[in-house]
Amino acid sequence: MTGESDRRNLLLTISAGNESSGLLSLRPNVATTQNRTSSSDLLLAIESSCDETAAAVVDRNLNVRSNIVASQTDLHARFGGVVPEIASRAHVKRILPVIDESLSTAACGLEDLCAIAVTTEPGLVGSLLVGLTAAKTLAAVLEVPLVAVNHVEAHIYACRMASSKEVFPAVGLVVSGGHSNLYDCVSAVDYELLGSTIDDAAGEAFDKVAQILGFSYPGGPAIEQAARNGDRAAFRFPRTFLNEDRLEFSFSGLKTAVLYEVNGTPGSHAAPPPELTEPRIADVAASFQEAVVDVLIEKCRQALQRQNRNRLLVGGGVAANSRLRERLRGLADELGVALVLAPPEYCTDNAAMAAIAWELLDRGQTTPLDCDVIPGLIRRREPATARSR
């Protein structure tokens, strides 16, 4: 791809022939971090790491001009979790309409974009590749920088989006379907992993327990809803590592304890468990949720004290949980630390939080077009500035 006509053809192809997207009046945009001067410069962010196809347009001052999320929940619900092949095929179908929608909602065209941000890690390989391919194509034809974004770090950056002022340095907690990670957030782009889960993620535990209780995927909101009518102290479920001085999580024992409470312990000669009535479901949900929240609170306390930080940032799908949010506020008051929670609409997967790319752009951390996806969660301790993407 060399000439202007090649670029134009490629754009027409990727826009699926949608002339209303303004592509026919395309002017190549050669803006770079060096010549970026206007506060109205726009970044297009693309997110497709798991089962949400998302695109957002965010300006230099972190004003979100559009935030489009096409959820695949309905496609995966009957399997009780995300099926990677179904997810990637759905991304292929949805990525261009979602990008088009994000541009039209933001009332801008491709020619207004000065950079393309995209989640490249961690996530499902096929899903990540769809977003990255779209992003690389746009960056190439528009001749604007590509910025690779780490999805888990973007979940923390969602807290910055909620705040009118700086939120770093801080301790950061990301609790989602795939991750339960504690970070020392030295700056907006320098996150040191302090600890994570050794088995299930917190959101994964919510989803699995929801399945045990007969709710469909994703289970977090259903558990939260059921727990409202339940007794948090009805069952004393395990709280792994609660009183140990270690910044790690383990939720698989808790999930198994719920399974045995509901279905009975395999091989046990005890009487079969009581029928799973609505009040019993509510009690199990409330007791399970409290066990997860107890552990998350305690590990945040340990991390804040260990790192001697006076700010706590919390993001990821589970951060939408209102009981967790209430207990985090209590912890912040008790310790006298500032708490910044990701707004509920930026807790679950979205592209707006990939606005962390502005921070990377400002530091000259753009990404070459031959970059690849990094599906696995890489435990890295060196500063982000030392990355080779």
Ligand code: KG4
């Ligand atoms: O961040 P996210 O959208 O995707 C990942 O990066 O994994 O998180 C999705 C997870 C799911 O496990 C879902 O059950 C959980 O977040 N979740 C919740 C709530 N809303 C979503 N968990 C507990 N309470 C909620 N209100």
Ligand code: ZN
């Ligand atoms: Zn996520």
